[in-house]
Amino acid sequence: MQQSLFSSSLCFRLAFLVAPALLAQSGPMPPPPLMLFVREEVKPGHGAAHSVTESAWTRTLIKGKSTDHYLGMNALTGASEAWFIMGYASFADWEAKQNEFDKNPALKHEIEKISQQDGDHLTGTRTFLGALRKDLSYGPPVEIGKMRYMRVRTFRIKQGQGGAFEEGVKTALAAYEKSHYAASFAFYEVAAGTGSPTFVVLRPLKSLAELDGMADAEKAFQGALGEEGRKGMQKVFAETVNAVENQLFAFNPKLSYPGPGVVASDPGFWTVKPPKEGAK
Structure with a gap:
């Protein structure tokens, strides 16, 4: 460095x-x-x-x-x-x-x-x-020493829309719980160093093969949301999120x-x- x-x-x-x-x-x-x-x-x-x-x-x-x-x-x-x-x-x-x-x-x-x-x-x-935003994070603790990859999602939020975005995340969390979504991720709110409000979500992975099951997991998640929930989430994120960046790391x-x-x-x-x- x-x-x-x-x-x-x-x-x-x-x-x-x-x-x-x-x-x-x-x-x-x-x-x-x-x-x-x-x-x-x-x-x-x-x-x-x-x-x-x-x-x-x-x-x-x-x-x-x-x-x-x-x-x-x-x-x-x-x-x-x-x-x-x-x-x-x-x-x-x-x-x-x-x-x-x-x-x-x-x-x-x-x-x-x-x-x-x-x-x-x-x-x-x-x-x-x-x-750390424990209230926005999901899943059990992981043994990081056994992880080999990390999926990083960065959400850049529109000014004044942080609270509405968080409510949308909590709606998603309830659906994750209901669908027994098999993952763990830690939600961090950026406090300093880049534009605010920004959230960084870390999902550690033992293998990239874990991503092969995402389609089925997403289908179960969408089912847990229900039609009204899907429409509500789409509306919230369209109104609150400026941009989303998805990256994979080893x-x-x-x-x-x-x-x-x-x-x-x-x-x-x-x-x-x-x-x-x-x-x-």
């Missing part, structure tokens, strides 16, 4: 659905109250080189004994991007991670050097903070600095072997 993310606030790149304080445990965990997203635009053809600098970043964090963990993922659809997601238990927890980094000048110096190399592979970055261990609990869920996937001596 680029060093510019550190320039005004050290929070922007030390670092998922699990707050770092809880990452020592494996197993299903609820999504954290706060989620920091770092969105990097990777130059075409620079994916492999970008992974190399990110791996160096991770090794430096391990050496510096950072406790601020994150997961990285590559876009399978849309623009050439890498996203990094970091969960926090509270604003105080977020601040503590900033202070931890600030008190380790050696780590900061190494990160600054690597970030300059990382910047050679990027065309831009954006960082934004999301607050988790990449080389872009990640996972906590012990995530690694424990699947060591074979998350443990990245260090490069051979002399290798760049």
Whole structure:
């Protein structure tokens, strides 16, 4: 990630659905109250080189004994991007991670050097903070260490229409429950970093094969809504939503600095072997 993310606030790149304080445990965990997203635009053809600098970043964090963990993922659809997601238990927890980094000048110096190399592979970055909307989320907690993909939906809402949009989502949630929709997703409302009101919805997936059953699940969902419910939802979303962006990502261990609990869920996937001596 680029060093510019550190320039005004050290929070922007030390670092998922699990707050770092809880990452020592494996197993299903609820999504954290706060989620920091770092969105990097990777130059075409620079994916492999970008992974190399990110791996160096991770090794430096391990050496510096950072406790601020994150997961990285590559876009399978849309623009050439890498996203990094970091969960926090509270604003105080977020601040503590900033202070931890600030008190380790050696780590900061190494990160600054690597970030300059990382910047050679990027065309831009954006960082934004999301607050969990538990009332708009759905499904049981997941074991994020066993997930391999993430579906991300971004809703950009018309000004003054946030409340109406939320009511539409709650109508959908009732239909999901009624149809026994087999999925879990976490709803985050963007608090800072991009246009507002914006909502980011994260749906982790063990396999892309889970999407093969979406047609049947959608049919059951529509049936649970009923004709009046479908008409009402269509009207609400037409009146409240400016745009919707759908993306698919694959988790990449080389872009990640996972906590012990995530690694424990699947060591074979998350443990990245260090490069051979002399290798760049």
